[in-house]
Amino acid sequence: MQRLSQRWRNVIIAGTIFLTGLVRADVTNEVAASVHAELKCASCHAGKLESKRAIAEMCASCHSDVRRMNPYGLPTDQLARYKTSKHGEQLFEHNDQNVAVCTDCHGTHDILKVKSPQSRAFPTNIPATCGRCHSDAKLMSQYKLPSDVVDKYKTSHHAHLLLEKGDLSAPTCITCHGNHGATPPGTAEVGQVCGKCHVRQRELFAKSPHAEVATAGAFNECVSCHGNHAIQKASVELYAKACTECHANDPKQLKVRDAVSGLIRQAQADYRHAEETVHAATIRGLATDDDQVLLQDAKTQVTQLEVLQHTLTMAQLEPVAQHSGETVAQVLTDVRHMERFELLKHKALWPVWAFLVMMAIIFWAKHRQLEKQDKP
């Protein structure tokens, strides 16, 4: 009897799902276009999905199964990592139904592969996906979190690269905060997070006078100078603002600042001048192939300077700046040499003109002589 009732219950559930499917044609279409098109409705809806925890566990029933995920090459530790995240902690430890769970970021019936540009988890869509909760001022106020982080991010250089230039390697929210194991970087970890991409800068920062202060917790590594969500493209102008935040009344340190920034500013200006000179010479048709190679060398040195400045040590910067200056000087000398040769061509016009005028006089004199001879 009990077996029979169980069978009937399954028939009723399947029938209900089937009828719902007929009525909810949009859902059917969404599923058909999704990555789960081959699954049946009952694959997810067989059990009760009354809580977010149930959703996470239902997704994990497949996504933590190595046998099932292996053919797709997908990892199976998402739930384990999710449980370590702030979202997971809130859900599993405090049963907080506000936090994001699998379906909030990946969708429900319309889940697409992460590589699909329409996916909510595609890099260019990530800010909007995170922003659904993290831009909600009412929701964020419950957790004493700012609700302007996504808006700030959209003004950043990272967002410019990602959203305007379409550079998918540019960082989004999850690049710094993680995805399934989403955890906000603490003061100590910010450098590590930035250093994942800006490796050399971080190594050099470790040699700077600020490294010790950062270890002591009085200096927030990258953020103190560059900011975080609204980070802008760094330029030498940053020195004017960033240094005075802490050293406004410290003439000795401001002198170091002026020396470092002045050195870089000079190298950049010299390079730009050389680049413009070579560009103009190239357009005129002068042989600048070798100088363009030298310019590349100078550009590498200037770029190197921009990275080396994280040491804030003149002894490290000066040799590179000197090398850059010498390369630029070599380029400018070459172009001047070519321009002098062009002027020589102008001087060579005099003998050409003299010869042609002489020939014209000879032709004219001969013509006059013939005319005189012809006259009776």
Next chain:
Amino acid sequence: MSLKLPNKIQNWLSQRLPVETAEQFIDEQTHKPMPEATGFLHTFGSLSLFLFINQVVTGILLMVYYRPTTNTAFESIRFIMTKAHFGWFIRGLHAWGATLMILCVLIHMIRTFFMGAFKKPRELTWVLGVAIFGCTVTFGFTGYLLPWNQLSYWATTVGTEITGAIPFVGPYLRTLLRGGESISGETLARFFVLHVVVLPWALTALIATHLFLMRVQGLATMEKVGEEKHIDEHDAVPFFPHHVLKEGVILCGLLATLITLIVVWPVELGEKANPLVTPEGIKPEWYFLSTYQLLKYFPKTIGLFVSLIPQVLLLIWPFLDRTPERHPKKRPISVTIGVVALLLAIVFGFVGYMSESTITWRGQRYEIDVRGVPHHSETKAAPHSN
């Protein structure tokens, strides 16, 4: 004075070829009597011919290194300019030679027009001359694209776009010219073939026929049609050496001008063509400026027909101006039309040159819009008419 080969060679050739006939022909041509009034203005035809030969020779030399593909055209020109011995000079001779050739052909035509030399029996010589002028500017148009730099790319884009305005066949003609929807490697290949194969042979044939007619009919005098006097051998000026010496004097001036232009205003290499970046102030070469400006005042198709009117008039002029008078003082209507047409061409050309630029005059800054109307820089410039 006659040209004689060394005896042994002459004997050897005489036994095999009609050397005497050839010698007689050359002698007749070099000593052909010319009207006494033949002056310096009559030398511009020969100068045009000299410049055509210059174009052929320098063109062949440039072709040694030039590679007509989108990946190599610009680079090969850079190689010619910077690495090949005297490449810059050869390119200068070719580019400035083209400009001077168009100028010489124009002066030659103006002289013929005002002296009434196109009148009976020389109507066909004039028509061929107009065809030569058309061929010469087509040379300029096709050659302008070959360096594959930004200016050449975008000027050709604008130039070929105009053909699209021809009713019915315009779009097809534009596609035929471009070899596609836009200027590409196909266009470069087509223009190259036109520039180095089709046009040189066409122009050679036209010049040969033009010269043949000129030698057969002789130079026109200022007498009325039908009243031309037979040129008396005693009063005439022999072509060689008298007239050739006069041409030599002008040729020296032309060479001095050509070399000065090459050295003082060298032909630029420019930036490689980039279909994604449109530079500002794209303008055609000076000889297209007046037509370019004229087109701006009319809707596309009407403008095209309006710009064709002067060219058609030029071609059929000998059949419109059929009065027997040749002297300009006795042809007031023709001369007035000619002077007005010349002035209009100069004014439109100048306005076209100045349009879409900014000038400072008496301390005030003016922006000149596409129609050539200056606006004080604080006032808003008129919107683009096209």
